[in-house]
Amino acid sequence: MGSLHMPPLDFDGHKLEHVADLKSPSCRNCDIVREIAFCADLSHDEVKRLATVRCHAALPASYTVFREGDLVDNVYSISNGAVKLYKLLPDGRRQIIGFLFSGDIFGLGTDDGYCYTAETITPTQLCRFGHRKLDSLMEAIPRLERRMFSMAVRDLVAAQEQMLLLGRKTAREKVATFLVKLAQRAAKIGHSPSEVALPMSRADIADYLGLTIETVSRTFTQLKRDNIIGLPASGHCLLNDWQALKEMAEGA
Amino acid sequence: MGSLHMPPLDFDGHKLEHVADLKSPSCRNCDIVREIAFCADLSHDEVKRLATVRCHAALPASYTVFREGDLVDNVYSISNGAVKLYKLLPDGRRQIIGFLFSGDIFGLGTDDGYCYTAETITPTQLCRFGHRKLDSLMEAIPRLERRMFSMAVRDLVAAQEQMLLLGRKTAREKVATFLVKLAQRAAKIGHSPSEVALPMSRADIADYLGLTIETVSRTFTQLKRDNIIGLPASGHCLLNDWQALKEMAEGA
């Protein structure tokens, strides 16, 4: 909570500020994004057409990209960094819907606007796509629409698993599931699955798992005492006993 | 959660058994379905093509249509009745992902199979579409794919709202939200929003809201004592104080 929002800096302003820094990484990112995100499967020509509606930006940490209810005008792809999506209740209670990393897409919404707020966790480079232009491009490139569809289905499946977690798992099981998923993602992009990075705060983890900061902290401490995990430094977690963690996550 | 599954009756067997009953309602349903479900927006010709991959069935209550992990081979549309979708933990803890009614679609999944079990609540008439055939039809009719996409997005938005409910709302707020949503749906299909039907059991409601049967029962009783709702008969609920219920649901 109490996430201090930056003043609403102009997105394109940032793009210009950092355009020099972005030049070279953005080329590399193009390939990376093609592998992971919705540009995958597209031909070189199709990626080029997609590039015409694209716009880069480098944002600082804790920067609000858009708020729940804002008019849906863009879809975003993360080139680099980490983003959290969350919903708020009037009294400030917060539920984090998801943590997103390199290659992930966000920005779907309805006519009522975006259905969550998107905020960077670390300094983040985003790739922005105009919603209207993307729409017409989807009509022209059926494979792109396919891709968007299958990504929505993937998100839906993840959301349903999170519902099981929030509704029926204990604090220990929640934390174990969280770590297992982070490790699986790390493995998928070639990182070591036994040491996961935790760029988000305890408060963010708590609001993602439907717990309080204190319970998250205590649960980490317990898991550490049981030699299931290690906490070498802030922002990092060692998974010592994968088997135990996996079983705990499944609720066994 | 001790839901006694019927022996796995053959779907087509049921179709044949009830084919006489279905003949006439299925014609009426065709129009209804066009209005509500994914056939909407399609031309007469397109609906006809869709009909070629379609197959009706009338199922009894508490009938398992498919189980989590089963091979994804069909997509279903509810002509009539009510269905619940749920996920289980190994020890039997259950989370209901959603309640579906006339016009709703279900049966999306990944390569790992369906990601939830689907079970009828009341006797239900389903419309079944072969997944492979539907896929090729989607390629031929872009509007159909559009429709599927926007329905997946709608489901995703609903799932994210449910995450907020499960993670951050109190028992009272959960029940209030549940009733408000049922009423809004009732209103949308022309029913009175002040008297909602509750075809599902208290156990189902509990597993949907991440509570126990007892807590759901107590919360209903409290709301009744506060004259916010009325419980005239089992399976029905009167919403006496819409304003109070709405505010409670929002967490105000």
Add this chain to the structure above:
DNA sequence: CGTATAGTTGATTAGTATCAACGCTAGTGG
């Protein structure tokens, strides 16, 4: 009419939240 199932209500417990204090780390300014 008897039995099984669903729902309600009460007593007690348990898991997590809340309240509070303290330690650690990083950034700030003298």
Add this chain to the structure above:
DNA sequence: CCACTAGCGTTGATACTAATCAACTATACG
């Protein structure tokens, strides 16, 4: 370079919501 401060994280004591255990009632069913 070092004290100072602010924010984050951890730990402890206590409170409270909802779960569990148990009994009872109402309803549906054969």
